[in-house]
Amino acid sequence: MSAPALPKVVVFLHGGDxxxxxxxxxxxxxxxxxxxxxxxxxxxWALERFLKGSLDEPDFEGRDDISERFESRGMPTLRALLEHLKESGLCTLAGCTGSLGALGAESETARSGIELWLGWSAILQRTAGVTDRFYL
Structure with missing residues (x-):
């Protein structure tokens, strides 16, 4: 008998900071x-950051001290975290088609690294019953 699957974690990223x-x-x-x-x-705005590819340089507006500390401590960049997630085989990165349309960025999807494009109906179906949800 196999162990029951661990519950998934869902992260909703709206802010692009x-x-x-x-x-x-x-x-x-x-x-x-x-x-x-x-x-x-x-x-x-989180989607826009991925579409623009702004994943490498920490940009803490008005907080150069944090940017320097971040780099000196070897904290992973967004790209490094994303690569780790993809390598794990356990993470799905999805973009909202409504946000994509609002941003007028449909032509920028190829280089975004986003593997799944969904509207709210599908997102609600996929996340129904998930208790570990984070909104940022």
Missing amino acids: YDRVHQGLSIAAAATASGRRAEVYLFW
Whole structure:
């Protein structure tokens, strides 16, 4: 008899500030490190950050001290966290089609690294009953 599957973790990323996106990807990375599936849903400004590819340089507006400390301590960039999540095979990165349309960025999807595009009906179906949800 196999052990029951661990419940998945869902992260809804709306804000595109570096710290918010970093926190969301860190939550997903912690989940996958413990063998749990994670789903990260990107909306509005978080989605825009991925579409623009702004995943490498920490940009804490007005907080150069944090940026320097972040780099000197070897904290992973957003891209490094994303690569870890993809390598785990336990994380799905999804973009909201409504947010994509609102941003007018349909032509930018190819290089985003987003593997699944969904509207709210599908998102609600996929996340129904999930208790470990994080909104950032």
